[in-house]
Amino acid sequence: MHYFNRGNSQQQDPQDSRAVPLVTVSTCNLNQWALDFDGNLERVERSIRLAKEAGARYRLGPELELSGYGCEDHFLEADTLTHCDDSLATILKGDATYGILCDIGLPVMHAGVRYNCRAFCLDGKILLLRPKLFMADDGNYRESRHFTSWKRANEVEDHVLSIALQDATGQFSVPFGHGAVAATDTVVATETCEELWTPRSPHIEQSLAGVEITGNGSASHHELRKLDTRVSYMLAATRKCGGVYLYANQQGCDGGRLYFDGCALIVCNGKLLAQGSQFSAADVEVVTATVNLDDVRAYRAACASRSDQSSRGARPALPLIRAGGAATAAAAAALPAAGALGGGAQPQSFRLATDGATYATHPPTVPTTLKLHTPEEECALGPACWLWDYLRRSRAAGFFLPLSGGADSSSTAVIVGVMCHLVVEAAERGDRQVASDVRRIAGMSSGDPLPSAQALANSLMHTAYMGTANSGAATRRRAAALAGQIGACHSALDIDAAVAAVVGVFRALTGNTPRFASRGGSETEDLALQNIQARLRMVFAYLLAQLLPWARGRPGFLLVLGSANVDESLRGYMTKYDCSSADLNPIGAISKVDLKRMLSWAAERYGWDSLTEIGAAPPTAELRPMEEGADDGGEHSQLDEDDMGMTYEELSHFGRLRKVGLCGPVSMFRSLVALWPALAPSAVAAKVKLFFYFYGVNRHKMTTLTPAYHAEAYSPDDNRFDLRPFLYNMRWPRQFRDIDAMAGDMEAGLAAQAQQQQQQQLKSD
Incomplete structure (x- = not known):
């Protein structure tokens, strides 16, 4: 083994009490699908190999990395669990896990119940096999539809x-259950995603154990x-409890509206040691740090x-599974007589401190x-990476x-445009997968030089200005x-002839000619x-995308891109089935205010x-005629x-009050009266x-909203995120009556207060 001596840099005997226990650990971002x-299997194996090359003795991977997180109701299918078992078997039959403790995410069926698990x-x-203790069931997540949480903290049983x-x-x-792995020189345990966000996170009791x-x-x-909040939880966890905390994440489009934004982290004692990228075109990114357990x-x-x-x-005590093959006394009662590892040969005594004969x-x-x-x-980088994954995985020729x-x-x-810059830069840095995808989409051979970002945009990005007499x-x-x-x-094309044709068909049918x-x-x-123009643009968009x-x-x-922002969708300020209808909408959950800052x-x-x-x-919108005397160039x-x-x-x-603040009409009015004191209550109402x-x-x-990149917490997308009715009594009779009464009382009170003043x-005069 290799240690650092407190007094000098000479190699020390492992039994020397003066030796410093240095442990190298790795985590990763994986672009799973x-x-x-x-x-997914290839990317997991590659991350383990890179971790070993970096000298790590512990490798952490993302949640459900063997299946991909976004399988949704496919988790209900036996096929999904079988394929994940096969993938894990492939990993274990090779030499990937030799000399390194691997923490791998996959679904597991235990006693007829599906669990979201970590496999050490x-x-x-x-x-x-460590099952997830707390499910994510709000916002974008419906984990309890597919998995059951493990209800028995600090208990394990035979699987x-x-x-x-x-x-x-x-x-x-x-x-199988809530335990930890004990090497000869330290103890390792895990949390899974949501468990960090709960008030009584497992890491607290685990650290005390x-x-x-x-x-x-x-x-x-x-x-x-959101990232600042996520990181602050990890820093706070180790600042309060001490210890090393590793975070692995998926990074990329897993097949849905969400973009998993990576940013793998390693923190220790409340300080950040290493950070991965948040937005990247890379399929695999490994982050490594070396820590002194004495610290x-x-x-x-x-x-x-x-x-x-x-x-x-704690009662019961946290079960410790010996990495050397035997369970501690705390776990022995819950395990079969064959021992913690069952039949077969047992691993040798395992230390997490690096061995100088093997690792640098x-x-x-x-x-x-x-x-x-x-x-x-x-706003630019997240949707750009999301679009890149969708483009290359759909095998489309562009947008x-x-x-x-x-x-x-x-x-x-x-x-x-930002996407083109990101992927060309990644390809030029030597990412072979990105370079291969760039050449394929651009219609180039493997030996051709990489295109510039502008040349790539010309190859895959097609735009058209669809004007009318009102443009x-x-x-x-x-x-x-x-x-x-x-x-x-x-x-650029003018669609007036098509608009006139549609109006002409209506006139032939009814004898009436509509006017602005x-x-x-x-x-x-x-x-x-107005709607005729908007809907015809959608028809032409799909025609051009095909031809x-x-x-x-x-x-x-070509994939048709939409461009309706979150505020217009929330208000419904769009034509149904107009050019906001598309294959993908990268700005569908971004506010106009943020978009202008991005520009x-x-x-x-x-x-x-x-x-x-x-x-x-x-x-x-430029759907009505210009006012008389307006400047055509203005x-x-x-x-x-x-x-x-x-x-x-x-x-x-x-939007934020409706979704994030959970406000109905009346509570929104009350909040905004306080937020907008310059307005009269009746104006707010x-x-x-x-x-x-x-x-x-x-x-x-x-x-019918186009699948949109999820960016803002008040997205009105009812298909996944905003589960509310789509047929309302738009008069809101009781709600509006209460608002009017409250506004009247407030203004009467303000008037009385002004009169008193x-x-x-x-009197004072």
């Missing part, structure tokens, strides 16, 4: 392995401004109150500073985007300028004429100066915020009632 069992493996054997695992390991049964290294295999999705022991011993709590112990010497890792992206960077020259469609274009010259010009700077293959309101028509006619590759002499199809960031970061003008332009007179009757900033407040009216009227549109002022 639901049901991609072969691909060493030297081709399974030491312990009979599948035939595949028996053949691979020579074991008949293994311990002597666990020094805790792993958390997770599948945690990206949400704007953990000294840190813990210095806290008298912790020592007092630890001395009381590693000095202790120096604490580092946490790297956090700004929200505008998150098609109706580019209007406004902030929303320009944001979608920017995200694709402004300014938006047409801005769309062309942005497409040119990003490198997209851009075109500004030209003497009714509101019904006006809205119908543009053919027209350019290339195979394949400013991208303008500076990539030199796309056309975004400055786009971000400053007032949002407009901004359109139809403005989104005027049409909606509320600002985008107000919509963000409504009018805004709240207007929002809920249109929210109720347009809720049905959410049932006036009278007091007169």
Whole structure:
């Protein structure tokens, strides 16, 4: 074994009491994919190999890494569990787990019950199957639909392995339950994702029981401004309990709306030692650190109150499974007579401290500073990585985007442009998988030089400005300028002939010709004429997505991208089945406020100066005729915020209070009266009632909402995240009546207070 001497750097005998116990550990980000069992297995094995090459003796992987986290109801199928058993058997039959304790995530059927488990493996054997204690069942998660939580803390029992695992390991049964693994020099245990977030997290009792290294295999999705909270929980855990804490995460699109944002971490005694990337095109990223276990022991011993709590112990005690093959007395009663590892040969006595004959010497890792992206960077980088995974895994030839020259469609274009920069940079850094995917999508041979980001965008990004007589010259010009700077293959077409044809068919059917309101028509006619333009753009988008590759002499199809932001979806300010209907919507859960900040960031970061003008332009749908005398080269007179009757900033407040704050109409009114003191209560009441009216009227549109990248906690996507009705009584009679009564009482009270102050002022004068 290899140690550092306290007095000098010479190698010491392991039994020397002066030797320092240095332990090298690894965690990882893995880009797993639901049901991609072969691909998931390859990435798991690669991460173990990289961890061993880095000198690690403990490797932690993400939650459910063998199956992929997002299998959803496929977890109910026996096939999924069988394939995962086969994958684990493949790992154990090879030499991957020799000399390294591997903590692997997979689903397990135990006693006829499905559990989300961690498998501790060493030297081709399974030491312990540790089921998840607390399920994630809110927000995007429905884990209890697929798994059962283990209800017996600090208890283990016998689990009979599948035939595949028996053949691979020579074991008949293994311990199953809430235990820990004891090496000869330290104790290792685990948490799984949600368990870190619960008030009574397992790591607390585990640390008091002597666990020094805790792993958390997770599948945690990206949400704007969330990472800081996640990291703070880990830092707080080790700051309070002492010890080493490793965090592994999936990173990428697992097959759904969520992007798992990696950021594997290693912390010790409240300090960050190592951090992986949050947004990356890499399939496998391993993060390694070396820690001095004496530092953990000294840190813990210095806290008298912790020592007092630890001395009381837990009943029953935390079972310890010996990495050398025997269970401790605490676990022996719960295990079969054959021992903790069942039949077959047992691993040799195992130390976590690195062996100098096998691994390079590693000095202790120096604490580092946490790297956090700004929200505008998150808005660009997260959806860009999500789109890249979707593109390469769908085997599509690229994307098609109706580019209007406004902030929303320009944001979608920017995200694709950022994606091109990310993947080209990753390929140039030597990532062979990314380079192979880039060449394949760009239609290049394996020996061709890598394209530039702009050349890649020209190959895979197709945009079109679909104008009508109501479109402004300014938006047409801005769309062309942005497409040119990003490198997209851009075109412009006028769809007036198609609009006229549809109106002509209606006229032939009914004898009536609808007119815009500004030209003497009714509101019904006006809205119908706007919707014709919007829906025809969707028809042309799919036509172009199918045929543009053919027209350019290339195979394949394009994925149609949408560009409706979260606030417009929440308000229902969109035409059902218009160009917001698409295959994917990377900005569907991002607010207009954040999108405009992202445009400013991208303008500076990539030199796309056309975004400055786009971000400053007032949002407009350009579906009505310009007002008489309007400047054809200027901004359109139809403005989104005027049409909606509320600002985008107000919509963000409504959305967060509705979803995150769990407010109905009345409680939202009460919150906003306090938040907006400059407005009269009746004015706040009018805004709240207007929002809920249109929210109720347009809720049905959410049932057809394009699958969107999940970024904001108030996304109205009812298909996965926002489980609410889509048919409402849009009058909200009792709610609005109560709001009006409360507003009246408040204003009467304010008036009385003002009168009293006036009278007091007169007396004082």
